[in-house]
Amino acid sequence: xxxxxxxxxxxxxxxxxxxxxxxxxxxxxxxxxxxxxxxxxxxxxxxxxxxxxxxxxxxxxxxxxxxxxxxxxxxxxxxxxxxxxxxxxxxxxxxxxxxxxxxxxxxxxxxxxxxxxxxxxxxxxxxxxxxxxxxxxxxxxxxxxxxxxxxxxxxxxxxxxxxxxxxxxxxxxxxxxxxxxxxxxxxxxxxxxxxxxxxxxxxxx
Amino acid sequence: xxxxxxxxxxxxxxxxxxxxxxxxxxxxxxxxxxxxxxxxxxxxxxxxxxxxxxxxxxxxxxxxxxxxxxxxxxxxxxxxxxxxxxxxxxxxxxxxxxxxxxxxxxxxxxxxxxxxxxxxxxxxxxxxxxxxxxxxxxxxxxxxxxxxxxxxxxxxxxxxxxxxxxxxxxxxxxxxxxxxxxxxxxxxxxxxxxxxxxxxxxxxx
DNA sequence: CTATCATTCAAACGCTTGTTTGGTTTTTCG
DNA sequence: CGAAAAACCAAACAAGCGTTTGAATGATAG
Numbered sequence: 001x002x003x004x005x006x007x008x009x010x011x012x013x014x015x016x017x018x019x020x021x022x023x024x025x026x027x028x029x030x031x032x033x034x035x036x037x038x039x040x041x042x043x044x045x046x047x048x049x050x051x052x053x054x055x056x057x058x059x060x061x062x063x064x065x066x067x068x069x070x071x072x073x074x075x076x077x078x079x080x081x082x083x084x085x086x087x088x089x090x091x092x093x094x095x096x097x098x099x100x101x102x103x104x105x106x107x108x109x110x111x112x113x114x115x116x117x118x119x120x121x122x123x124x125x126x127x128x129x130x131x132x133x134x135x136x137x138x139x140x141x142x143x144x145x146x147x148x149x150x151x152x153x154x155x156x157x158x159x160x161x162x163x164x165x166x167x168x169x170x171x172x173x174x175x176x177x178x179x180x181x182x183x184x185x186x187x188x189x190x191x192x193x194x195x196x197x198x199x200x201x202x203x204x205x
Numbered sequence: 206x207x208x209x210x211x212x213x214x215x216x217x218x219x220x221x222x223x224x225x226x227x228x229x230x231x232x233x234x235x236x237x238x239x240x241x242x243x244x245x246x247x248x249x250x251x252x253x254x255x256x257x258x259x260x261x262x263x264x265x266x267x268x269x270x271x272x273x274x275x276x277x278x279x280x281x282x283x284x285x286x287x288x289x290x291x292x293x294x295x296x297x298x299x300x301x302x303x304x305x306x307x308x309x310x311x312x313x314x315x316x317x318x319x320x321x322x323x324x325x326x327x328x329x330x331x332x333x334x335x336x337x338x339x340x341x342x343x344x345x346x347x348x349x350x351x352x353x354x355x356x357x358x359x360x361x362x363x364x365x366x367x368x369x370x371x372x373x374x375x376x377x378x379x380x381x382x383x384x385x386x387x388x389x390x391x392x393x394x395x396x397x398x399x400x401x402x403x404x405x406x407x408x409x410x
Numbered sequence: 411c412t413a414t415c416a417t418t419c420a421a422a423c424g425c426t427t428g429t430t431t432g433g434t435t436t437t438t439c440g
Numbered sequence: 441c442g443a444a445a446a447a448c449c450a451a452a453c454a455a456g457c458g459t460t461t462g463a464a465t466g467a468t469a470g
Contacts, residue, residue: 008447024231027231029427029428030428030429031427039448040450042449046448050429051428117373118322120226120316154399157374157399158399158403161373161403164369164372164374165369168369168372169365169369190362194362194363195366198408201409202406204406235457235458236458245417245420246420247418249458250458251416256459
């Protein structure tokens with residue numbers, strides 16, 4: 001349901017997001033993709049050069065803003081007198097939650113993000129690490145300052161677990177299906193609450 | 206490095222595990238796979254019927270034993286007078302840890318397992334749910350008995366998060382690379398300790 | 411030894427993949 | 441308007457895919 005008044009590039013990005021989330025990067029073919037976007041098959045290579053670069057651009061479109069929001073929220077928390085662990089976690093999680101509630105494909109993109117975690121795609125990992133790795137680094141050092149009782153190794157273990165759990169929860173993986181009576185928004189907000197409480201307790205343990 | 210004295214079927218299963226972990230199910234081709242296993246291209250279809258069924262058999266080879274070990278450990282814990290939350294979690298996690306320390310491909314298979322979580326492959330999910338879904342159900346009800354203060358919805362949320370975190374941690378996903386001075390075994394044992402403490406704290410919160 | 415069955419193999423099948431081509435249409439702008 | 445640039449499109453390309461075939465080889469049992 002990509003509306004025809006969007007530009008060709010936007011329709012391709014939207015359809016790519018949808019199909020990457022559903023079928024993975026290798027599993028989504030350009031013919032399927034261009035057909036869903038209602039554009040010519042050659043349009044992907046014309047506008048994006050290659051399928052690989054289209055994948056990059058799908059991430060760039062969302063991650064630029066998500067990373068900026070996370071860093072903003074982090075800076076805001078660090079500026080307060082007594083930042084709590086929950087505040088730091090919220091600075092990381094709430095922007096992703098907001099993204100997942102975005103009307104135009106945000107929830108879909110979060111599923112794409114989880115795919116990227118799961119696929120050990122070397123090319124994609126390099127792209128993400130080069131362009132957005134500094135965000136994770138800043139959060140790691142903020143957590144470290146809050147948890148002096150943890151040595152570096154333990155801290156990294158726990159952050160790793162949290163990042164994985166966050167990805168899964170946000171992407172709606174696993175066995176849980178929300179009650180149909182509950183709206184998507186309430187569903188995800190509760191997920192974030194649970195995750196923050198859960199993660200803070202685990203980090204302090 | 207599949208040794209030639211293994212049977213054709215075993216060499217195929219070993220190479221499939223390796224390649225599925227590295228490249229995903231769609232991303233691993235039968236030509237690559239049979240070449241790594243040093244068998245003829247047609248051997249997969251001869252011995253397994255199809256690539257889809259080969260995927261099933263890769264899971265069956267490991268999950269039969271893993272599920273049995275988890276259920277055994279769970280029954281043992283439930284038989285004790287005062288089973289703790291940590292005991293229940295250990296019953297779920299330790300068999301997976303042992304598998305990941307198995308000399309012949311266990312660690313690789315855990316990565317395959319994480320792939321299965323991430324890929325929304327309907328066919329594979331159905332196979333896994335039909336054959337191994339009862340294990341998760343039994344653990345869920347055991348957790349529920351331990352946590353009467355949580356309603357069903359909250360409990361499921363938290364189990365979901367734990368299952369995701371476990372999968373990630375065990376599969377060595379995320380940013381952490383172990384210190385090269387540390388053995389694989391110590392690395393994974395610490396992961397399990399952290400995960401159990403983390404998960405128990407989160408469940409009780 | 412021979413007949414029988416299971417296994418291996420090279421080759422080919424039909425199909426889908428990402429990408430490129432060359433020409434046509436549409437848009438931009440002096 | 442008219443020329444240059446950008447965008448679009450049908451068609452074809454080479455390469456790779458899972459699968460099938462039919463003959464060659466290996467092992468098994470009468």
